[in-house]
Every structure is written in C-alpha cells, then in structure tokens.
Amino acid sequence: MLDYAQLAALTAIHRRGSFDLAAAALSVTPSAISQRLKALEERMGTLLIQRGQPCTATPTALPLIAHFEQVMLLQSTLTTPTPTTLRPTNLRPTTLRIAVNADSLATWVLPALAQTTGLLFDLVIDDQDHSINLLRRGEVCAAITSHAGPLQGCDTLPLGALRYRATASPAFIAQWLPTGATAQTLALAPALTFSDKDRLQRDWLTTTLRTPPHFTFPTHRIASTHGFINAALLGLGWGMNPDPLTAQHLANGTLVELIPNRPMDVPLYWQFARITGAAIAPLTAAITRAAAIHLA
Amino acid sequence: MLDYAQLAALTAIHRRGSFDLAAAALSVTPSAISQRLKALEERMGTLLIQRGQPCTATPTALPLIAHFEQVMLLQSTLTTPTPTTLRPTNLRPTTLRIAVNADSLATWVLPALAQTTGLLFDLVIDDQDHSINLLRRGEVCAAITSHAGPLQGCDTLPLGALRYRATASPAFIAQWLPTGATAQTLALAPALTFSDKDRLQRDWLTTTLRTPPHFTFPTHRIASTHGFINAALLGLGWGMNPDPLTAQHLANGTLVELIPNRPMDVPLYWQFARITGAAIAPLTAAITRAAAIHLA
Known part of the structure; x- marks a missing residue:
C-alpha cells in the first residue's frame, strides 16, 4: 500500500512550491518532508519533484497527487472521525x-x-x-x-453548447474584408488564435467557407478570453468569440459577424x-x- | 552557417502544429519539410520537434525559432529587396x-x-x-x-508601476474576517492565487502583516485575471487585484480592501x-x- 504520509509530503511540496513551505503546511520539519519524498521516490523508482524555484511535480507524480487528493476528498465525506495522521489539517479544506x-x-x-x-x-x-x-x-x-x-x-x-461567432470590429472589416469574408480575403486578414490547441477559427473556416485542410491564414496568439475579445474590439484581428461575452458588442455594433448568422456550437x-x-x-x-x- | 530554409521549416512546424500545415505555409511538399527538419536535427544532434497533435518545439528548438524570427524581423527593415528564398511569403507578416x-x-x-x-x-x-x-x-x-x-x-x-490592492467582497469579509484582517483570520480565509509563480498575496501578507516566511494560507488557483476578479466579487476568496480593473468595484463597494489604503506597487x-x-x-x-x- 502507498504511504499516505509520503503522499501528503509530495502533495504539499507540489502545492506550496518548496520543502520549507510544505513542512510548515504539514507542521513537520523540512528534513521530515525531504525524507518522506526521498523514500517515496526510491519506492517509485523515479524522480517525483523537480527541485527548483518553485519545486514542481514531474509527470509521474501528478497521478499520485491526484490520487491523494481524491482520497482526502473521499475522507471528507466520512461521518466518523478519522485519525489525525491521515488528516494534515493545514492542507484542509480539500x-x-x-x-x-x-x-x-x-x-x-x-x-x-x-x-x-x-x-x-x-x-x-x-x-x-x-x-x-x-x-x-x-x-x-x-x-x-x-x-x-x-x-x-x-x-x-x-x-449544452457554448455558441461562438466569427467576429471582428467594423474598422477591421472595412480594412481587410472590403469585398466580404472569403477564402481570398481571409488568407491575408490577421486572425486571433487562443493557443496552439485552438482549432475554432480553422474549423469555422472549413465549415463555413469550405477552405481546404491546409488553408493557412496569418494569426496573432493571445491565450486570454478577455484579451481575445479586446483584441477584436481594437481591430487586431478576427476570432471566434463566445456569445455570452459578445452579445452586447454585437447588439451595439462594436463587433460584427464576418458572415451574418453563421455561429458554431x-x-x-x-x-x-x-x-x-x-x-x-x-x-x-x-x-x-x-x-x-x-x-x- | 545555419541553413535558413531549414529554420523556416522548423518555425513553420512549430507555428502551424503539423508538417502538412507547415508545407502549405511555405508552399513546399510535406516531404521537403520533413527532410529539412531531419537535416537540421542531425546537424544540431538533437530532437527539435516533438511529433504529436499538435507538433511542438523542444526546449532546444525555441532559441533557433526565436533567432529565425529575429532574422526575419531584421529583414523586414531592409529597404533593398531580399531574395524570395529567404522570404517565406506565407510566414509574413513577421x-x-x-x-x-x-x-x-x-x-x-x-x-x-x-x-x-x-x-x-x-x-x-x-x-x-x-x-x-x-x-x-x-x-x-x-x-x-x-x-x-x-x-x-x-x-x-x-x-511605471501597476498598483495592486488586497481585495474581497463585503460578504467574504463578514464571513471570514469579522475581527479584521490578521494573521489569525487569514490563516483560515481562502485566498486566490493566480499560479504557482504568483507571490503577490504572500508578499502582501509579509509586508503588511509581517507574517513569517513559512506562513500558510488556504488558496484557490485561478490563472485568469478576469476570473480572479470575478472570484473575488463572488466571495470565493481574497486576492491582489490591479487598480485599473477594480477602481470601479472599490468605488461602488462591491469590492473592499482587506486593510484600507495598503496597496502594493x-x-x-x-x-x-x-x-x-x-x-x-x-x-x-x-x-x-x-x-x-x-x-x-
């Protein structure tokens, strides 16, 4: 069976970012924290904490931490009192x-x-x-x-579904899409992309304009929902924005759809x-x- | 000297996330992209792209990509025309x-x-x-x-400086800090922390309440500026929020300072x-x- 005191030490280091803060959280000495982590790493046969500022969990450690938190969560539903050794008070609430x-x-x-x-x-x-x-x-x-x-x-x-619309500012549309939103104009007009994982803009182009799979378009990258909308308002680019945040802008005309009524759910x-x-x-x-x- | 066609391939794969999209961006075949990357990886003696969905650059590749982009940026300031081989048109603008x-x-x-x-x-x-x-x-x-x-x-x-204030909703203060913001009450009241790197809350506690370095406090983690403020408005926790986004809330009383007039710049x-x-x-x-x- 896993040693839960060791898992508590691992979790606390990951949460707090240092051995000293983990020790304070569990009310033990830093050397106890260090020993427990070392014992756990020896047992698992792999590095669990990347030492640094802050200390971070390795990919192997994350499932162990999630497991420990699930156990603590299950424990919190117990109606009978649990031994305090299994209940590191300073890591509560769960x-x-x-x-x-x-x-x-x-x-x-x-x-x-x-x-x-x-x-x-x-x-x-x-x-x-x-x-x-x-x-x-x-x-x-x-x-x-x-x-x-x-x-x-x-x-x-x-x-349910979050509804997105391809939106941009009127000035952006006048500058970049004077002849309408087509594969030709959108190959040059700067888009907004949230991150490398964000396929919404590409998916909308494929669905709405039937652009080929390798269609390329210039894009900014802004991994912030409000940053995304503000960038659209400021005319930096067009992007897929969620209705709950743009309804007001669409109603008062500070944002417009590239093609009317072509949402994506x-x-x-x-x-x-x-x-x-x-x-x-x-x-x-x-x-x-x-x-x-x-x-x- | 580095081969800039190879660097262009590397950069395009990193930006577009796949060999196929990189090929489309540079108007070459996917096999040309693959060969250029392979040649560059052999030359550097290390893996530069982690193959996957999406393909991502390894830590070794990032400085090469940044270098390529700096070169493209410098090139954009040239007034004389540059050979098109050095100017992958679909990666422009810079x-x-x-x-x-x-x-x-x-x-x-x-x-x-x-x-x-x-x-x-x-x-x-x-x-x-x-x-x-x-x-x-x-x-x-x-x-x-x-x-x-x-x-x-x-x-x-x-x-210049961005000014932060330790803020929470009036309901949060009534529930968690009825006797005021002290080391005792803040050891139990949930805080907001942006990410593991965010030390603002801890720094404010150290500066304002002279809490010891290992002082621990329960905290949510929300890596979103607007999420942070909304969480404070909803009473989830207290956190350091920037004046430009909270001035209105402080003026109308939907947010209040934990201790009046103790900002941190x-x-x-x-x-x-x-x-x-x-x-x-x-x-x-x-x-x-x-x-x-x-x-x-």
Missing part, C-alpha cells in the same frame, strides 16, 4: 483540481463554484478539446470538456472520476444548474 | 513573440499593440517575475517584466533584445506611451 476551458471560466463556471462551500479549487485552464487528456492521466478529478465520453472510470453529463460535457462522484455531488449539481441557464 | 504578464494584458497593453501595424503578435502570458527567463533563453524577443535589468544583449525601459519594465531594437521601435514607442497613461 483542494479539487478541475480542468476548465477558458471561455467557460470567463462566462458561466465561477458562480457555480462559488455556490459550493468547503472546497478549494485548483483550476487548470485548458482547451475543451484537450482537457480530456488531463482527466485520463488522472491530473484532474473532473473536467469541462468537448469530449462526449465514455471515459474509463468516469461519468459524463451533457451541459461547441457542446460541452462535465466528466468526473466516478469514485469521487458522491463527494463532488453538490458541485456537479451547481455546474449542471449554471450550464442549464447559460448554455444553449 | 510574428513577434512577446512575454506579457496577464494583468498588463488585461489592463493596458492591447491598445499599444493595436497601434502597431504590420506585425503579428504571439503573446506568451507569464508572471512578471519569471518572464525574464523567457527573454534570457531567447524564447521571446521582448518582455514586460518586473526585472529592472540589466540583461546581457537587452535594453530596458522603465514603464509592482514596477514594470520593457526589456527587449538590442539587436531587434530598431525593428520594434514603433512598438516600443506605443508601449511606453500606453504605460505612461495607465501605470503609476
């Missing part, structure tokens, strides 16, 4: 590591989290097409993802490790309630 | 990779970028205390950083590779103008 796509974070997720008391949230912001990998690798215990499942050991609830799902399902039930309820209000 | 801290991106940087024509921006969002490392490693050609310099090969311009600098100084002079002028208006 931290829930969740993958959230940036646009959901910016539009509808936070109020749902705020309704859930007694938990700390460690939000991993990742593209909805890729967050499933974090869940598969055990780095998060739940994810808002575009992956419909099934995923081994996980339950999936459909949340991205269906979203709440996927969570089945073993923690009961423990996070209040969060799941809050998430599905908020999604029902804000998603299409 | 992409400028810049490190920006999330709070500057959310508050004052984008209008400055929008004033600069003819460039694409690849914004790397990183903590102001750490972006200097990206510049040092040659992964970006300029950075908004809290590092005053000097840095070898770089020029530094002071931009974070001085910011514009650091850029000296060799590209002339090429990015219009951007530098726009950045310093915007900073003069928005920073303290």
